[in-house]
Amino acid sequence: MTNIKLPYGQGYLEAEIPDERVAGILVSDMHHYKPAETQVEIVRKAMENPIGTPRLREIAKGKKKVVVIASDHTRPVPSKVIMPLMLEEIRKGNPDADITILISTGCHRGTTEAELLSKFGPEIMASEKIYVHDCDDESMLVNIGTLPSGGELIINRLAVEADLLVSEGFIEPHFFAGYSGGRKSVLPGIASRKTVMFNHNATFIDSDRSRTGIVDGNPIHRDMLYAARAARLDFIVNVVINSDKEAIFAVAGDCDLAHIEGRNFLNSQCKVSRIPADIAITTNAGYPLDQNIYQAVKGMTAAEATLNEGGVIIIAAKSNDGHGGEGFYKSFSEEQDVSKMMAEFLATPSEDTIPDQWQSQIFARILKNFKVVYVSEAPDNIVEDLHMIPAHSIEEAIRKADEILGKSDAKITVIPDGVSVIVL
Structure with missing residues (x-):
């Protein structure tokens, strides 16, 4: 048997x-992948060697309002590992930075206090400002332009008003965006319901390019990447996780270039016949x-x-x-x-x-x-x-x-x- x-x-x-x-x-080979370093070491090393950008501490210099987009309760991102390192790096570059953690719920229900505590731990909960995005709260939404597909790009006001916008996340296969992570922190993460609805339209979903592991020619990905650029998402820290939800690989830097490097690693581990x-x-x-x-x-x-x-x-x-x-x-x-x-x-x-x-x-x-x-x-x-x-x-x-x-x-x-x- x-x-x-x-x-x-x-x-x-x-x-x-x-x-x-x-x-x-x-089975993904990723579940058998054994990194030589701890989760903290993996993430720290990625942040010390960003792809396509200076280090986060350098980018943070002179930036008063800093918004860090974080995933919500539906995503197993090891935020207890990633977030303290991001906050530390920002404050090394700018000790006086006014930092807000913005929870990217997309169109999901709001993340609860208990879920935030489980996600970040008591220290961050007690010491940091955390705001949960609501895609229907018109008072907190701002139109910043038009997507390549013609939809309105409406996102959270905190991100628009930030002097520096960065995000954490994880990269996994996604069944119509190709991959999670990277640009998805903005769209759908902190976008209005109207914007998300347009991006997830039936024609795009029906496309044979809107499938797991595909970004080339994927109309959903194209809009998402445009949204991240338009929102000035300047730096990401994304991880790849194993079945125990532990980080085994990390990338940091430009929201597209770093994401590509993460996708390449994921492909080397996850593609099966x-x-x-x-x-x-x-x-x-x-x-x-x-x-x-x-x-x-x-x-x-x-x-x-x-x-x-x-x-x-x-x-x-x-x-x-x-x-x-x-x-x-x-x-x-x-x-x-x-x-x-x-x-x-x-x-x-x-x-x-x-x-x-x-x-x-x-x-x-x-x-x-x-x-x-x-x-x-x-x-x-x-x-x-x-x-x-x-x-x-x-x-x-x-x-x-x-x-x-x-x-x-x-x-x-x-x-x-x-x-x-x-x-x-």
């Missing part, structure tokens, strides 16, 4: 699969990425890339926060015909994009081609309303997949971390 261990919430699910059924296991099978088991990498069904669509795209036509996706995502998006949920609970949904998405003008439409569009694409068995703690009725089949263990999910396929010997490809691999 082959034992599989899948990230699930803050723990793991384990299951045994007969050896003869396992087609293969797709598809292993065709009738069943694919995947995850959304555990906490914090598997808190809801909405986010778990990302992990499904890895399974989508390896499955045979008409196959079954099994995804394990704890989803203790439920569906994760009201618009996303209603789109599926109120319409049973996913082909009709797709047609409606594609007919929607960019400026009329609605919240969660992009996620719904990608999810509909998956549901058109595959059955999905969902292992979670979400209520069964919510899972069923979202056109999926609920299960509460991997063993139960495999039994249900076998019933769907009408056979008990279908080959299975396992993807323990569905957001860390780029399936070719």
Whole structure:
């Protein structure tokens, strides 16, 4: 028997699969990568050797208002490692800098005090100014121009008024922006809902360039990079993390050039060749990425890339926060015909994009081609309303997949971390 261990919430699910059924296991080499230095040493070294810019301490000289964009509660960025080093470096260049940490929630809910404490620790919480971005707070939003696609670029006022704008983040495969990190700190991170909606429009999402691991010709990436430049994002510190959410590689410097270096490292570790099978088991990498069904669509795209036509996706995502998006949920609970949904998405003008439409569009694409068995703690009725089949263990999910396929010997490809691999 082959034992599989899948990230699930803050723990793991384990299951045994007969050896003869396992087609293969797709695992990022990153999980086996063992850096020679500690996380602090890795980040510090990157900051001492920035790509395309002077050191942050030099950039900070003479800059009164400094804004550091930080990720929110949905991203496993090791901020306890990165943020103290960034703050130290800024103050070495400018001891009197007026620093604000701006939480880049995008269109997510606001990050709670408890989540901020978990993210930064008590010292930063007690001593630093922290502001949580709200994409709907008109009083805190400023229009700074037009994106290449024609959308309005509206971002947080604190970033616009800053003398120096920098960001922390992490780089991982992203299912329509190509990669996370870098320029995404601005768009969608601190952008208005209107700007995010336009950037995530149906035509862009439908592009075959808007896929995991692709930036060349990716219209979503193009707008995001333009937004970062327009906002004067002068310096980034981005890390690549392993399955334990620890930094194993870091880059610092220019928001594009440093990001490219990070992507190159990620590609060297994360690209895997598809292993065709009738069943694919995947995850959304555990906490914090598997808190809801909405986010778990990302992990499904890895399974989508390896499955045979008409196959079954099994995804394990704890989803203790439920569906994760009201618009996303209603789109599926109120319409049973996913082909009709797709047609409606594609007919929607960019400026009329609605919240969660992009996620719904990608999810509909998956549901058109595959059955999905969902292992979670979400209520069964919510899972069923979202056109999926609920299960509460991997063993139960495999039994249900076998019933769907009408056979008990279908080959299975396992993807323990569905957001860390780029399936070719």
